[in-house]
Amino acid sequence: MKKITVNDNILKWEENMNINVILQRMNYTFRMLVVKVDGKLVKKNDYNSTIVYPDSDVKVIHLISGG
Amino acid sequence: MNTSEMKSKHKLLKDYSYELGEIEKGYTNRTLYVNLSNNEIKEKPVTQFMKDKFIGGKGFGLKLLWDATKPQTKWDDPENEIIISPGPIGGITQYAGAGKSLVVSLSPLTDIVIDSNVGGYFGPFLKFAGFDALEIQGKAEKDVIVIIDGKEGVVRIEEAPEEAVDSHILAEQLTDMYAKSENKKNFVSVVSAGLAAENSNIGVLNFSFYDKKRKKVRLKQAGRGGIGSVLRNKKIKAIVAIADGIKPNNVVDLDAIKECGARFNKEMRELDDDQCRMKKEGTAHLVEIMDDYDLLPTKNFKYGSHKDIMNIHSSVWRSKFTQNVFDGCWIGCTMSCAKAVDGFELKTGPYKGDKVIVDGPEYETVGGLGSNCGIFDADHIIEANFYCDTYGIDTISFGTLTAFLMECYEAGIINKEITGGLELTFGNKDAAIELMHQMARGEDFGVIAGLGIRKMKKYFAEKYGADINFMNDIGMENKGLEYSQYVSKESLAQQGGYAMTNKGPQHDEAWLIFMDMVNKQIPTFEDKAEALHYFPMFRTWFGLMGLCKLPWNDVEPVNNAETDEPAKVPEHVANYITIFNAVTGLNIDKKEMIRQSERVYNFQRTFNIRRGYGLRKHDAQPYRAAGPVTIEEYESRSERYDKQLLENIDVNPEGKSTEEKVAILRKYKEDMYEQLLDAVYQRRGWTQNGVPKISHLKDIGMDLPEVLEIVEPLQ
Structure with missing residues (x-):
């Protein structure tokens, strides 16, 4: 099985897997995120167009919200 | 009876005239002292020492309360005080969120100091009237109001026999009474509680502001720790502040503040809809997000999500909240998150049939009065929110203690005979609201519920022989304060963020769940300890400032993701430092910002120690905060827990009974928490018993003689 790592969790890799697909698979619905693929920042506008390849290390940093 | 007739029934007990004075660099340089036992009113100077060490807000409250009380003083002794202070930044209108008051008192729930922050206009108006803090001591013989007239320069204590006690009526009456005309109503602010505050330990203070657009009095709450119960115990019906317009803080560099404010306001205009939607949904935007991450407390924190989430989803709240109106709880706050439901028709209780404005619900209220009690009914939550506010009780404590009672009921610890007929099962909204009405009437089982979880556990054990160990596991309180509404089971750091707080488990010191559980950014004990040092200190700073x-x-600059530490929101931290320096003329940096908080934080810890608390044993948490207590709880997430046994403890779950697995996991989780305490105490400069080290106090400049006297024998 080809895989990627998302926040240290193993996730099955899929063809044409972009950031939005990863967020869906992980059920990451929070809106204030910082996404990095192999250490490189991905801006929100680029979530759809950024394709992730097998063995990528994806960090989805959830910021803090609320009082 | 109209308000003129009510006013004519007032009996003046004391009046005191003073020079109004000016605010200089954020300070008025004096505080106001009122004693209701002997009707003494006086001014006290604010010294440079007090400003250097305690800054303002909560810091001033702690210092004044320390000086006014003895270690043995109880919450209902006359010498206990209620102190309200806005802080040096409080009252500016050029940057969002600068109107907070910090309230400090000895808590009926915890027997230690409680601090609670609140919006509404009272804090700024107190400062405009000439005072950096209000300190109320003593007890009146009959119901009184205290009036601070910042227009005339007079403070009065008056007996007030005719006004209502419940806040939505009382605040309206007093606003009418003390405003010279309709267009001056926004210069009156009222602090009040309510009938349930009199009969319980979970009373809140309501701080009002007048909403000119709606022509309604709005209420914001200093919710935690029962300060409303202290207010009513002192026989204070209300405290009224009257302002003569908006006074400048006479800051050193107004342009610098305006520049920060303009940048922030642009972020709100351009980014809020895509980020937290604070202007449309307030903090209720978090409800389904917490559910998605299994963090929304459901059925007394057993679970973190529920199939009926759509009934209390943020879209429901958006449709209930009136949109496109200014909802800031202080002037100039473009975050505008104090949402309200207008024209809500009440279905129960003494105001049944009335159409009222309901402030909120906020996220914590939805979690507390809703999901945690197994209730997924938006209209019930709005109704219960209204009654909590007007009766003067805390939605968080009421929600958490009702959830505890529901679990006790379903576990057979209490029954219909004990509850006087209330069938307190999860999801029974009629029983929940009736419990609240009983609390307001001071009748039946509502009086027992109003004791709070800690005292109820003792009561059920002594009176009915209930299993104290089980109740200690499921009763979600620490230090006597009920937990706020997040499931912390899968975040060790948040377990510390709750149970290692000075006042009890309120999330305003640290909210680390995403950073820990989801991002896995703080994997080691040292990492967690660093977060449990920085964030509580950073967040304490807000309470010093107003x-x-x-x-x-809750909104972040567009380039925040590109910064080194996005979780800290560096641009906003820089804004706050700029604003503090621009107000006061001082020149602090981000290191000194944390130091300012550390001094006050360690003073508060020492205050707890002085009162016989504040040690390691007082930072213990109920096991429900860390892991599954019951079989059903384990089995509901068995895949997760089995994985933890295998990967974290190297125990193969196969062939083991659930009881065995619960026990093994518990031992592990309890050990992890002890290791966390070790690490955090070391990072905070405390002994392994949680006592500030003298060397650390010297290092941060808080080695005051009265502090050393407390900690020295415990080194």
């Missing part, structure tokens, strides 16, 4: 925390992190 600032709201929400504008710090």
